Amino acid sequence: MSASDTPNPLDQARVEFERAMQRNIKGLDYFTSPAPTLGISPKDLILSKGTLRLYHYRALVDEIYRVPIMLVMATTNRGYIFDMVPGQSFVEFLLKAGYDVYMVDWEPPRAEEKHLGLEDYVLDFLPACVDKVLETSGEPDLSVIGYCFGGVLSVLWAALHPDGPMKNLVTFTTPVNFKGMPLFQAWSDQRFFDVDKLVATFGNCPPEMLYSAFDMLRPGGRFAGNLRLWDNMWNDEFVKAYRMIDRWSSDMLPLAGRYFEQTTKRLMWENAIYEGTMDVAGRPVDLGKITAPFLHVVAEHDHIVPYEASKPLVPMVGSTDKQEVILKGGHVSLVAGANAIRRLWPQIDQWLQERSL
């Protein structure tokens, strides 16, 4: 390092002093200002059925690709992770790139929806959404993009509808080998976890339980995150990104009781998809029956769905045109934030372009 590269201690002290002042001023602002408004791309609700919502986003360009895209959100969280704020919205990116975009999103299941099971999601909700997308777009086929457990639902639906209208399938961080998620395995250890009792008591699985389970995956994450927030309080961009992600990750949904019980027993305990013993309402699931072009995107540092859990998905799917992409980032930063804008979104666009004609 040359002498000119060495920071002047006085300049450094001045910068730190200014940042300390900014921290105090903006810190006060942080606690008094409302949370950022997210998910504001103009859209129309075109299907509503209990916990299910299907939105159609309004086009931003005059000419679009023929094949519509249906995003399927995970049942644990809100779909606005795909539509944070203008400039940082996957939905907006797709709309500007010329796609016709729909999103399957979820509201908290109500107490009387505790009986909803996997078969309702896979054999009722998703087929109803697909029909509605085809009807609204006037097209005979569609591309499906599923995130996390939305990917699991998409894969189950696709495997059970091999002659269906799916033209392309994209999944993000989608687990199929649930034994590859050691901490969730420990959390739901069959010897100690009485899922029947939990469902009988609460009806639906409370979001607080899921939140604590997710928090357990990174015990030091929240405290260190708060320290980093304080350190970066002077930096508007950092604070904005932190608030968006923090709001989304703490905005968890309850899970319908029966659905939670089934996913715990069939997926966490029996690992039924990976073992090839999975069925939905008695219909055997064979991922080899999926033959549409398939892209699976996984995150290198995913602490929620480790690579071990998602690695077998591509080999299990029967498509000949299939690809796995491993990108830097974590479970959330893969799909939203600066990393996603730079890495994931352009790759998705490139992959879909020639397959959306």
Next chain:
Amino acid sequence: MAFFREMVNQWEKMANDVGTKMAGSSEFSQVMQGTTAVGLKAQQAAHDAMAKALSAANMPSKAEVEALAERLFHIEAQLGRIESLLSAQGSTQTAPQTPKPKRTKTPPPKAK
């Protein structure tokens, strides 16, 4: 501040390593689920007591309110079906308000 940031990173890594090792053990699962079970029992007892108190006060229990909500839910679903039938009928009679984009887009030519 660089020292502070490095210290936070190191602490987080250590806390995550120690915490996840501990959380992955069967002893931890047993203790955690034992605590959850106690909580569930307490919640169940509170539910039962509340149901008795509500019954004594001649007020509907949670289960009865849920049953009512379920009936409302079915009425809402029926209304939704009627609404979609009506809008389908309406859409055949009126022209679309905004022009739909053409579905003719092709990928941009690849840079050589």
